[in-house]
Amino acid sequence: MEQYWDDDLLIAAQSDLWNHLFVFLKSMSLKCAVELGIPDAIHRHGGPTSVPDLVAALNLPAARLPQLRRLMRMLAFSRIFTRQTSEAAAGGEEEDLYGLTPTSRLLVDDAGGHRSLAPFVRAILDPVQTVPSLHVGDWFKAADGIVTPFEAVHGEDFWGVTSCNPEFNEGIAADGRFIMDVVVRKCGHVFRGLRSLVDVGGGTGAAARAIAEAFPHVKCAVLELPQVVQGLPADGPVEFVAGSMF
Numbered sequence: 001m002e003q004y005w006d007d008d009l010l011i012a013a014q015s016d017l018w019n020h021l022f023v024f025l026k027s028m029s030l031k032c033a034v035e036l037g038i039p040d041a042i043h044r045h046g047g048p049t050s051v052p053d054l055v056a057a058l059n060l061p062a063a064r065l066p067q068l069r070r071l072m073r074m075l076a077f078s079r080i081f082t083r084q085t086s087e088a089a090a091g092g093e094e095e096d097l098y099g100l101t102p103t104s105r106l107l108v109d110d111a112g113g114h115r116s117l118a119p120f121v122r123a124i125l126d127p128v129q130t131v132p133s134l135h136v137g138d139w140f141k142a143a144d145g146i147v148t149p150f151e152a153v154h155g156e157d158f159w160g161v162t163s164c165n166p167e168f169n170e171g172i173a174a175d176g177r178f179i180m181d182v183v184v185r186k187c188g189h190v191f192r193g194l195r196s197l198v199d200v201g202g203g204t205g206a207a208a209r210a211i212a213e214a215f216p217h218v219k220c221a222v223l224e225l226p227q228v229v230q231g232l233p234a235d236g237p238v239e240f241v242a243g244s245m246f
């Protein structure tokens with residue numbers, strides 16, 4: 001090994017490598033927390049919650065307690081939850097308590113007056129999205145004209161697969177609703193003076209609806225793929241036009 005690789009540098013490099021190797025566990029721990037409903041359980045509890053209380057609230061097998069402790073420590077390390085140590089009532093043993101952070105508040109329905117972004121977490125971390133990322137290397141090597149790794153895995157392009165999935169559409173809409181509420185508050189001047197707008201590829205109309213409700217004088221329409229907009233109510237503040245932007 002070359003001279004300038006002293007041991008401190010070696011260990012720092014290994015630590016950096018390990019960070020890159022295991023960072024996916026942060027996403028997967030978050031996915032698990034949402035699947036189990038941990039943010040909602042802490043919110044319902046009314047404040048920082050112990051792991052035994054979470055096991056009871058989530059109706060999990062008692063044998064999973066040690067693993068849930070590890071998951072919660074991991075999520076606290078990722079700043080999804082706060083972690084504080086306090087005296088347990090019985091026996092005097094220390095018991096960690098986990099609370100919501102600004103990030104996990106986003107995963108709770110109606111905390112602070114907004115709707116949960118949990119559907120967005122589920123949509124983005126669904127294997128339909130994550131599995132293609134395992135095949136990017138193969139896709140680079142295969143000069144077979146397949147446009148994306150997603151298409152190589154699923155045999156169809158991204159919107160062809162996802163747009164037929166109501167849970168995916170709801171997840172994207174949750175994110176659209178969230179960000180548009182902020183946009184109309186912070187950047188409302190952009191919409192003043194407009195009489196109409198079309199949200200091209202506007203999904204189920206979450207973003208357009210937020211604009212239409214904040215600025216009733218703006219006539220809002222969504223141009224979307226037919227499979228996304230079929231069956232959506234036609235009597236709301238947004239007009240849906242089925243078609244392709246191409």
Ligand SMILES: C[S@@+](CC[C@H](N)C(=O)[O-])C[C@H]1O[C@@H](n2cnc3c(N)ncnc32)[C@H](O)[C@@H]1O
Pocket residue numbers: 159163172173174175176177200201202203204205206207208223224225228243244245246
């Ligand atoms: C990121 S999403 C937009 C979400 C939307 N802003 C909301 O608030 O829900 C992109 C959308 O583009 C749509 N899309 C993809 N290809 C399209 C096409 N050729 N024509 C029209 N819409 C298309 C997808 O169905 C998807 O709903």
